[in-house]
Amino acid sequence: MAAVLSTPIVQRITKVPPAYYVFAALLIVLSVAKPNMLNINVMGIFIRQVAPLGILVLGQLLVMRVRSIDLSAGGVILLINYFISSGLFPGVSLSFFIVLALVTGTLIGLFNGLMIGKRRVSAVITTLAVSIVLIGIVQYLSSGKPPGDVPSIFNDIYNTKLGPVPSPVIFWFALTLAMALFLSRTVFGRFVMSVGESAEAAHFSGVPVERTVILAHTMAGFIAGVAALVQTASIAVGSVRVGLDLPILAVAATILGGVVFGRGEGGVWGPFFGVLSFALLFVVMTTFGIGDPGKLIAQGLIILLAAVFYGLRTARPR
Amino acid sequence: MTATANSKEMKSPLARLLRGNRSRQGLWLVPMLIALALALVLAFRTDQFLTSENLFNLVAQAMPLVITAIGQMCVIVVGGLDLSVGSVISFTTAVLALGGPGYVLIPAVFALAALIGVTNGLAVTRLNVHPIIATLAMQYVVLGIARILRPVSGGTVPDIVIQSVGGSILGIPMPVFWGIAVILVAWKLIHGSRFGLHLFAIGGGIAAGTDDAARNFGVADKRNIVLAYVACSCFAALAGVFLAGRIVSGDPNVGLLFELDTIAAVAIGGTQLAGGIGSLHGTIIGALVLALLSNGMNLLNVSPFIQTAIKGSILLLVVGLQSRKKMGL
Numbered sequence: 001m002a003a004v005l006s007t008p009i010v011q012r013i014t015k016v017p018p019a020y021y022v023f024a025a026l027l028i029v030l031s032v033a034k035p036n037m038l039n040i041n042v043m044g045i046f047i048r049q050v051a052p053l054g055i056l057v058l059g060q061l062l063v064m065r066v067r068s069i070d071l072s073a074g075g076v077i078l079l080i081n082y083f084i085s086s087g088l089f090p091g092v093s094l095s096f097f098i099v100l101a102l103v104t105g106t107l108i109g110l111f112n113g114l115m116i117g118k119r120r121v122s123a124v125i126t127t128l129a130v131s132i133v134l135i136g137i138v139q140y141l142s143s144g145k146p147p148g149d150v151p152s153i154f155n156d157i158y159n160t161k162l163g164p165v166p167s168p169v170i171f172w173f174a175l176t177l178a179m180a181l182f183l184s185r186t187v188f189g190r191f192v193m194s195v196g197e198s199a200e201a202a203h204f205s206g207v208p209v210e211r212t213v214i215l216a217h218t219m220a221g222f223i224a225g226v227a228a229l230v231q232t233a234s235i236a237v238g239s240v241r242v243g244l245d246l247p248i249l250a251v252a253a254t255i256l257g258g259v260v261f262g263r264g265e266g267g268v269w270g271p272f273f274g275v276l277s278f279a280l281l282f283v284v285m286t287t288f289g290i291g292d293p294g295k296l297i298a299q300g301l302i303i304l305l306a307a308v309f310y311g312l313r314t315a316r317p318r
Numbered sequence: 319m320t321a322t323a324n325s326k327e328m329k330s331p332l333a334r335l336l337r338g339n340r341s342r343q344g345l346w347l348v349p350m351l352i353a354l355a356l357a358l359v360l361a362f363r364t365d366q367f368l369t370s371e372n373l374f375n376l377v378a379q380a381m382p383l384v385i386t387a388i389g390q391m392c393v394i395v396v397g398g399l400d401l402s403v404g405s406v407i408s409f410t411t412a413v414l415a416l417g418g419p420g421y422v423l424i425p426a427v428f429a430l431a432a433l434i435g436v437t438n439g440l441a442v443t444r445l446n447v448h449p450i451i452a453t454l455a456m457q458y459v460v461l462g463i464a465r466i467l468r469p470v471s472g473g474t475v476p477d478i479v480i481q482s483v484g485g486s487i488l489g490i491p492m493p494v495f496w497g498i499a500v501i502l503v504a505w506k507l508i509h510g511s512r513f514g515l516h517l518f519a520i521g522g523g524i525a526a527g528t529d530d531a532a533r534n535f536g537v538a539d540k541r542n543i544v545l546a547y548v549a550c551s552c553f554a555a556l557a558g559v560f561l562a563g564r565i566v567s568g569d570p571n572v573g574l575l576f577e578l579d580t581i582a583a584v585a586i587g588g589t590q591l592a593g594g595i596g597s598l599h600g601t602i603i604g605a606l607v608l609a610l611l612s613n614g615m616n617l618l619n620v621s622p623f624i625q626t627a628i629k630g631s632i633l634l635l636v637v638g639l640q641s642r643k644k645m646g647l
Contacts, residue, residue: 311445
């Protein structure tokens with residue numbers, strides 16, 4: 001096994017994030033089985049559905065590159081959805097909701113970052129606990145029943161198109177591009193990379209490790225706020241269940257895209273294709289009539305295979 | 319019993335090395351005081367708390383969490399984490415409700431659980447997958463299979479399972495005997511066996527940042543880590559058998575979010591999440607604190623929804639109090 005793994009060709013092949021392979025494979029399957037699905041209108045609708053996930057992934061890959069994780073987005077999305085749909089703030093404008101969502105997300109992200117960076121609490125536990133608390137608060141406030149409707153302007157914006165492409169998809173693409181530039185062109189991007197490689201070495205090289213981790217989490221919270229707005233616009237109603245599986249899916253897509261705790265070969269576009277792969281996977285499984293349990297199993301296997309793919313590369317004898 | 323066990327372990331240089339300035343058993347006295355305080359408050363504030371009916375009920379309610387948390391603790395002590403326990407519980411009840419004789423189904427669920435544990439363990443030790451990712455993937459796969467076997471709750475579990483959970487001997491309900499048996503077995507496993515000692519040795523090394531410390535002392539670390547995952551899955555399956563006896567059917571969602579409760583129980587019980595420090599009694603007390611909280615909040619008519627938020631806050635508070643060296647996961 002190890003001998004096969006160390007040949008140059010295999011090394012080259014394993015450098016490419018699995019998301020690209022999965023995406024290509026699913027595209028081939030779909031073009032053979034249902035060629036008529038592959039037009040821009042149909043795909044646009046499917047890809048629009050994963051736009052909230054795709055946006056969330058941008059935050060997830062940031063924290064995963066500094067060897068942390070953020071599972072709190074489920075609670076953040078639920079809380080913001082509640083703010084918008086419950087009628088708690090009657091008669092306010094769209095911009096109020098946007099600011100409210102972004103501030104809420106940022107504050108929760110900052111809290112996560114302080115707990116993880118300053119108190120050194122396990123990131124899994126902190127963010128899960130934050131999510132539980134937020135979910136509990138929303139369920140308590142709404143007594144477990146779905147709150148009211150989302151102001152129609154959200155759905156109107158969500159349904160707009162720029163040419164044939166739905167605008168949420170363009171928004172997602174623009175944000176991804178911005179994140180890619182941010183990580184490659186700024187000092188902070190370098191800090192993120194060096195903390196991911198080795199927090200200790202980064203510390204001794206003068207990188208503010210704590211601050212980098214805190215800032216990464218704060219940004220992830222901000223991005224979760226953005227994702228919450230898009231998700232809320234997409235379902236157009238209040239819900240007490242919306243977005244609960246998104247953080248886990250975001251972790252899965254990020255891993256698939258080649259970003260594994262501290263290792264960022266996939267950059268920003270690897271996870272982007274990870275999300276697209278999930279979108280295609282759902283299309284393929286739906287066309288083949290595979291139900292939710294089958295989707296769960298497929299998701300699990302994909303996460304595991306992607307992780308094994310990376311694990312094997314690092315498992316060379318020391 | 320504690321004193322003799324400790325003095326025996328102290329003779330081993332490995333154990334002495336691990337102890338350092340801190341107790342290897344963690345901060346279990348604090349949660350014990352919390353549990354006592356909770357019980358006292360409930361005893362004074364409500365009339366029902368101290369009735370034998372409620373206390374037996376409390377034992378039965380707490381049992382699945384106690385059992386699963388013990389397994390989770392084994393994995394956490396070696397620096398891992400098992401997010402698949404909730405799915406294993408659901409899966410176990412689904413298998414038990416397939417219809418068939420108990421002497422086939424009960425060994426089958428433990429064999430399947432062991433298989434899940436071996437897979438988790440091998441993925442972590444041999445394939446170098448992060449425990450959170452490996453067990454998260456397993457959580458999905460097992461939950462998917464459970465939902466294929468039993469899309470909604472239903473079916474009937476073997477009579478022997480129902481009898482062994484619902485019955486009583488000499489007026490004492492069976493869950494009490496379950497508790498005694500589980501605690502005795504787990505005590506032997508964790509604090510009275512070479513395996514248990516090795517778990518602490520491996521975890522102590524990992525928590526200190528030297529992954530091969532235990533191996534250098536001759537401890538078979540990879541094999542023992544795999545066994546810890548197997549133990550964890552088997553304890554989860556045992557909790558699944560207990561729950562199946564309680565609800566008398568299979569339910570693909572009965573174990574939902576159980577992994578969080580078990581992690582909370584283990585963390586509240588003073589086990590260090592980085593590994594190496596922890597104790598069985600701490601974990602049991604941690605699970606009891608959570609059980610007392612929900613029992614007490616039910617008696618005091620606190621909304622079940624805000625209970626979730628309160629539990630999450632307690633988890634945050636408890637892990638926030640345990641400072642560690644490592645940052646991140």
